[in-house]
Amino acid sequence: MYATALVIIIFLLDLIAGGRLRSLVRLGASDVYVSLIEMGDKVFGSGLFSTREQLEKENSQLKAELVAYQQKDTAYSSVQDENAHLRALVGLASRMPGRTASITSSLYASAYGTFTVDVGIEDGVSRGSVVFTPDGYAIGVISETSSHSSLVSELFAPDVSTEAVVGTTHVVLEGQGGGNARAHVPRESSIATGDVVRAPSVDAPVGLVEHVESNPNGADKEIYVRVPSNLQTLMLVYVGRK
Amino acid sequence: MSVENSLRIFLFCLGVLAALFGPPWLPLVPVVLLAMRFRAWEVIVLGLFTDFLWAPSLHIPLFLISSIVIVWAFEPLRKELLLS
Numbered sequence: 227m228y229a230t231a232l233v234i235i236i237f238l239l240d241l242i243a244g245g246r247l248r249s250l251v252r253l254g255a256s257d258v259y260v261s262l263i264e265m266g267d268k269v270f271g272s273g274l275f276s277t278r279e280q281l282e283k284e285n286s287q288l289k290a291e292l293v294a295y296q297q298k299d300t301a302y303s304s305v306q307d308e309n310a311h312l313r314a315l316v317g318l319a320s321r322m323p324g325r326t327a328s329i330t331s332s333l334y335a336s337a338y339g340t341f342t343v344d345v346g347i348e349d350g351v352s353r354g355s356v357v358f359t360p361d362g363y364a365i366g367v368i369s370e371t372s373s374h375s376s377l378v379s380e381l382f383a384p385d386v387s388t389e390a391v392v393g394t395t396h397v398v399l400e401g402q403g404g405g406n407a408r409a410h411v412p413r414e415s416s417i418a419t420g421d422v423v424r425a426p427s428v429d430a431p432v433g434l435v436e437h438v439e440s441n442p443n444g445a446d447k448e449i450y451v452r453v454p455s456n457l458q459t460l461m462l463v464y465v466g467r468k
Numbered sequence: 469m470s471v472e473n474s475l476r477i478f479l480f481c482l483g484v485l486a487a488l489f490g491p492p493w494l495p496l497v498p499v500v501l502l503a504m505r506f507r508a509w510e511v512i513v514l515g516l517f518t519d520f521l522w523a524p525s526l527h528i529p530l531f532l533i534s535s536i537v538i539v540w541a542f543e544p545l546r547k548e549l550l551l552s
Contacts, residue, residue, distance in 0.1 A: 252521060338530075
């Protein structure tokens with residue numbers, strides 16, 4: 227009973243303090259998340275968990291060499307990925323003012339369709355700033371900020387509706403999570419796979435039409451929209467200035 | 469440290485990691501296990517932690533509410549039927 231009361235008091239204090247307590251929790255959790263991910267990369271990249279049969283076949287010298295090469299390869303691939311992301315972000319930065327940010331949390335763990343990035347008020351980010359993938363697709367909006375971290379609410383979070391335009395057709399996208407959304411459109415509309423979907427609220431493209439499903443007996447058809455970037459491998463995003 | 473306390477700490481840590489890395493339903497597994505076996509205040513802390521981590525301030529704290537419901541709903545059940 228006391229624990230319940232105490233936790234409720236902490237929750238209310240956070241509300242009164244404008245979310246400062248949860249900002250601290252997020253900051254700590256981001257550090258833990260990033261550290262564990264880096265540790266995991268090092269451990270699994272070292273070949274320590276290769277199959278036993280493979281390891282038995284190798285002599286000790288080859289093993290050492292292999293591990294060294296794997297480490298180099300992992301580091302190289304990681305730098306290459308980062309480089310590709312950064313190159314794309316440079317293009318985006320030349321078109322609009324903003325700031326590159328690292329994602330410091332899982333993109334799939336939140337039931338609220340949120341994730342955190344490592345930029346905050348002191349980096350010029352404010353509530354409502356739009357978050358883009360390196361390809362220039364808007365994926366979310368900053369919903370909470372602290373000094374050096376922010377919470378991003380995904381546009382395609384489950385149960386979130388976003389008004390959008392495909393060609394000349396206005397649609398209401400219903401978020402499905404994981405960078406996917408769907409919408410109902412009139413049957414006579416000429417929407418096709420690959421069409422770009424733009425959201426006026428963020429003044430940017432939010433995805434591509436992945437699939438169009440029409441029911442011959444229905445008055446409308448269903449379109450499935452997807453962010454073209456692979457969100458699972460996304461490490462860097464671009465936060466536009468409001 | 470007793471086995472029970474170790475189990476409680478283990479499940480709590482599992483819940484924290486699940487909240488950080490797993491899909492949204494995963495923290496509920498250690499939460500339910502803890503609530504079934506113990507009168508576990510950690511469950512409510514886990515609920516608060518998960519909401520602090522992911523929920524915007526003005527959003528309804530679903531995990532906190534769920535954890536409180538689970539702790540108090542399981543209380544009579546645990547007394548009558550379950551493992552303690």
